[in-house]
Amino acid sequence: MMSHPLLETIDSPADLRRLERKQLPQLAGELREFLIESVSQTGGHLSSNLGTVELTIALHAVFDTPADRLVWDVGHQCYPHKILTGRRQGMDKLRMRHGIAGFPKRCESEYDTFGVGHSSTSISAALGMAHAARLKGEARKVVAIIGDGAMSAGMAFEAMNNAGVGETDMLVILNDNEMSISPPVGALNNILTRLTSSKTYNAAREAGRHMLGFAPPLLELARRAEEHVKGMIAPGTLFEEFGFHYYGPIDGHDLDALIPTLENLKQLKGPKFLHVITKKGQGYKLAESDPILYHGVGKFSADQGIASGKGGGKLTYTQVFGDWLCDMARADSRLVAITPAMREGSGMVRFASEFADRYHDVGIAEQHAVTFAAGLACEGLKPVVAIYSTFLQRAYDQLIHDVALQNLPVVFAVDRGGLVGADGPTHHGTFDLSFAACIPNLVVMTPADEAECRRLLSTAFAHDGPSLVRYPRGSGTGTLPSSELDTLPLGKGEIRRRGQGVALLAFGSLVAAAEAAGEVLDATVANMRFVKPLDIELIVELAGNHSLLVSIEENAVIGGAGSEIERVLAERGLNVAVLRLGLPDRFIDHGEQGQLLAELGLDKDGIVRSVRERLANQSPDRTAQ
Numbered sequence: 283m284m285s286h287p288l289l290e291t292i293d294s295p296a297d298l299r300r301l302e303r304k305q306l307p308q309l310a311g312e313l314r315e316f317l318i319e320s321v322s323q324t325g326g327h328l329s330s331n332l333g334t335v336e337l338t339i340a341l342h343a344v345f346d347t348p349a350d351r352l353v354w355d356v357g358h359q360c361y362p363h364k365i366l367t368g369r370r371q372g373m374d375k376l377r378m379r380h381g382i383a384g385f386p387k388r389c390e391s392e393y394d395t396f397g398v399g400h401s402s403t404s405i406s407a408a409l410g411m412a413h414a415a416r417l418k419g420e421a422r423k424v425v426a427i428i429g430d431g432a433m434s435a436g437m438a439f440e441a442m443n444n445a446g447v448g449e450t451d452m453l454v455i456l457n458d459n460e461m462s463i464s465p466p467v468g469a470l471n472n473i474l475t476r477l478t479s480s481k482t483y484n485a486a487r488e489a490g491r492h493m494l495g496f497a498p499p500l501l502e503l504a505r506r507a508e509e510h511v512k513g514m515i516a517p518g519t520l521f522e523e524f525g526f527h528y529y530g531p532i533d534g535h536d537l538d539a540l541i542p543t544l545e546n547l548k549q550l551k552g553p554k555f556l557h558v559i560t561k562k563g564q565g566y567k568l569a570e571s572d573p574i575l576y577h578g579v580g581k582f583s584a585d586q587g588i589a590s591g592k593g594g595g596k597l598t599y600t601q602v603f604g605d606w607l608c609d610m611a612r613a614d615s616r617l618v619a620i621t622p623a624m625r626e627g628s629g630m631v632r633f634a635s636e637f638a639d640r641y642h643d644v645g646i647a648e649q650h651a652v653t654f655a656a657g658l659a660c661e662g663l664k665p666v667v668a669i670y671s672t673f674l675q676r677a678y679d680q681l682i683h684d685v686a687l688q689n690l691p692v693v694f695a696v697d698r699g700g701l702v703g704a705d706g707p708t709h710h711g712t713f714d715l716s717f718a719a720c721i722p723n724l725v726v727m728t729p730a731d732e733a734e735c736r737r738l739l740s741t742a743f744a745h746d747g748p749s750l751v752r753y754p755r756g757s758g759t760g761t762l763p764s765s766e767l768d769t770l771p772l773g774k775g776e777i778r779r780r781g782q783g784v785a786l787l788a789f790g791s792l793v794a795a796a797e798a799a800g801e802v803l804d805a806t807v808a809n810m811r812f813v814k815p816l817d818i819e820l821i822v823e824l825a826g827n828h829s830l831l832v833s834i835e836e837n838a839v840i841g842g843a844g845s846e847i848e849r850v851l852a853e854r855g856l857n858v859a860v861l862r863l864g865l866p867d868r869f870i871d872h873g874e875q876g877q878l879l880a881e882l883g884l885d886k887d888g889i890v891r892s893v894r895e896r897l898a899n900q901s902p903d904r905t906a907q
């Protein structure tokens with residue numbers, strides 16, 4: 283690591299506030315350099331953090347943090363904030379087991395005012411904090427910092443709608459870098475582009491400094507500034523119509539514009555909206571020219587950049603889905619595909635270019651994505667919603683009310699099911715089997731490997747009703763899918779191995795670990811494939827000739843597939859011992875996927891251990907069969 287003499291003197295924002303204004307550009311330079319070095323060694327979110335260096339310095343310089351509240355949206359741009367709030371040295375374990383989290387986390391620091399990872403919560407949370415401050419008679423300031431992508435979500439507008447009618451003091455900063463993970467979409471993006479590309483923007487960049495940049499007489503100046511900016515940029519922006527006082531756009535990399543503007547805004551009352559223009563990847567040429575590639579990175583060489591694909595890597599489930607989507611689209615013209623702003627992560631880049639008119643990126647709008655799919659299905663199309671498990675949580679009512687209740691044939695390709703690793707508890711997809719299994723009409727499938735994933739996607743597509751195929755982040759056993767679009771029988775599992783006494787009933791990502799454990803235990807191993815409809819015939823058969831049934835799933839053990847198996851057995855009066863293995867009733871921290879599974883006893887050794895312990899404690903009348 284290079285030395286960062288000024289940055290190394292900053293252990294808290296109070297240290298930063300002691301610096302002279304003229305030292306801040308040097309601090310920004312060192313902070314940016316430190317970010318590139320440290321993220322290249324740990325992996326993490328890079329482009330967004332490079333874009334918020336100056337904004338973060340300005341916020342901590344102007345506001346009295348932690349008494350004043352900074353509320354970051356999504357939180358993937360919070361590394362400069364972490365570094366300046368006493369966690370610089372923790373950056374070498376960023377997102378690693380027992381290291382600091384990749385997102386703001388209340389239990390990690392008093393400066394992390396709101397836990398986050400999902401987008402578009404900041405304005406609501408900040409409004410709540412601002413109301414609380416008013417009710418408690420506390421003079422603190424509250425600032426929400428939200429990106430242009432996150433701003434497109436319904437939740438952000440629900441909060442604006444609520445905040446704009448009152449006089450509650452709060453500042454919303456729109457960090458507009460004209461990017462979501464992929465290029466931004468939608469009408470809001472067009473509005474922002476008009477605001478920032480108008481002829482007056484360059485003038486406004488200068489004017490922003492002059493109008494809000496010098497203090498006395500502050501209120502008079504600010505009032506004039508407000509009117510002036512409003513009139514100069516646009517006669518009435520969308521945000522003003524919501525009841526916010528709109529300022530900007532200003533250059534979010536210019537500390538001389540940011541600091542005086544924030545100082546003045548800090549003293550104005552009511553809901554305020556500051557539009558800041560930044561560049562994703564700022565200051566690191568490679569990330570500036572490919573902010574998508576550098577949005578979320580693994581380890582890489584800071585000098586050389588991310589090595590271009592060498593090929594030969596294991597096929598991921600995401601790629602299996604992406605290939606299937608293109609093949610199925612070619613075979614069936616009714617297929618349309620929808621992503622809520624996750625084109626790259628969901629494996630849809632090729633589909634988007636080959637089937638542009640059947641591809642819909644709806645922005646960060648999971649609820650809309652699902653109901654939009656329902657509408658398409660009503661008219662005879664076959665929508666495929668590609669969505670991360672954790673983000674589907676946002677659209678639970680839409681899944682039930684708009685899709686399942688009307689028995690509409692929408693396919694949910696649910697990626698990142700189970701533990702996702704470094705993103706941690708905000709992003710683990712560990713509840714979907716529980717929340718999907720209880721929905722009538724919905725078929726719920728868990729492929730055991732990549733080849734089966736493709737076949738279950740085809741099965742889902744052929745099914746005349748709602749269906750969900752849930753697969754994990756990364757690769758599985760490496761079983762290569764065929765190029766066919768063949769299907770599997772609905773609600774039928776398979777026996778992978780016949781053994782004695784114990785039957786392991788495994789779902790999806792844990793079938794391979796169950797098979798390995800089955801070898802050690804000489805147990806029967808079933809690949810259950812379907813959480814709904816469960817293969818009841820298979821369960822009854824296994825209950826008849828084994829003394830212990832063990833359900834194994836990468837999902838909350840409460841309400842998951844194992845619970846369903848127990849329910850089926852109880853309903854039929856089958857008295858066989860059941861051990862349910864799955865995720866415990868607590869949130870699982872960040873860490874490497876395999877390591878987390880091992881710690882939770884969901885790898886081969888853990889399964890063997892749990893089964894042996896259970897057999898050792900099992901009463902003799904239940905082990906007699």
Ligand SMILES: Cc1ncc(C[n+]2csc(CCOP(=O)(O)OP(=O)(O)O)c2C)c(N)n1
Nearest residue numbers: 330399400401429430431432461462463623
């Ligand atoms: C509810 C939800 N949906 C999707 C995501 C995935 N996601 C994380 S960052 C991001 C883009 C956010 O864009 P923006 O707010 O403009 O921030 P930027 O990446 O440009 O810094 C998306 C889609 C998420 N975190 N939460």
Ligand SMILES: CC(=O)[C@@H](O)[C@H](O)COP(=O)(O)O
Nearest residue numbers: 356358399578627702705755
């Ligand atoms: C912040 C966010 O929500 C995304 O950037 C997420 O971290 C992507 O996860 P994957 O790396 O699994 O695509």
Ligand SMILES: [Mg+2]
Nearest residue numbers: 429430431461
């Ligand atoms: Mg953005």
